[in-house]
Amino acid sequence: MSVIGYGLAVLGAGVGIGLAAFGAATGTARQPEVRSNLFQIFILGAAFVEALALIGFVLALIK
């Protein structure tokens, strides 16, 4: 049961990280010179989104 719940929870995080990567890729395509700044922003955004998914992971383990 908790595994199913975690699977559902991770959908949101997947969409979130996908959006962050989409933004970074589009930004780099439009303006290649800001690539390193965009990478930093992407990593930060992904880290914040991912934290939610990982809290779900830990809760699924604890039950």
Added chain:
Amino acid sequence: MEAFKQLSAGIDHFISTLLSQTIYGNDLVGITQYHFYIALGIILLFVFVFAGVKKLELVPKGRFVNIFESIFEYIQNSVVYDVLGPQGRKHLPFLMTLFFFILINNLVGNIPGMKPGTGTIGVTLALATISFIYFIVVGVKSQGVFGYLKSLAPKGLNPIITFVIWLIELFSTALRLITLAVRLFANLFAGHIIIAAFALLTSLFFIPLLQQFTLGNLVGAIPSIAWLAILVFIWALEIVVSVIQAFVFTILSAVYIQIAEEAH
């Protein structure tokens, strides 16, 4: 499928080995396996650093020194100076220590048979607490106790709304401690379990062939090649994740310091 039934038992056993186990002394005073791995990581780091700075030159020539310097410069420029600005120099030693400590401990876990020193919640919570106390002290130093508490909420709003935002911000600041710790722990813990799952699958499909050489067992062992390929891929991914998580922890610490330092 017999192999998949054995897999879940194998994973349960593997998770139990990831828990902190005393290898010397008793539970109260003793050395657990994670003490050992952290000590190993620190020794490796010292070996690398001393091998790097053995011969100090203005223009370093050794390949080893250059690798070390390029990592250092990348973190210096992309984390410290980009986030904190030129006055971030005073936080450089703290952030760099944090980065290299986490990096070496994450990478130790990628050696087959080893476990990452940062793969237990106790260690990551300690690291997160250090970072948490550091940015609060920086905030209090630059703005004073009440100034720092007041700076959590933005100025120029209706007092009731300001109070509500202040409460939310206080909660989210306290939550930083937990998210910093859980992010690092869960990434390494989960990565380790995934590697173990594919390693177990590879061996479980291959074992019948070793016990008895028949055509059926030979066909049954074919999926093991695919499992091995996935295992190698996941392993490479885990090495990347180790580096990225060290980077993320450092950059988040830098961002929190920057938020604490600047007055709203």
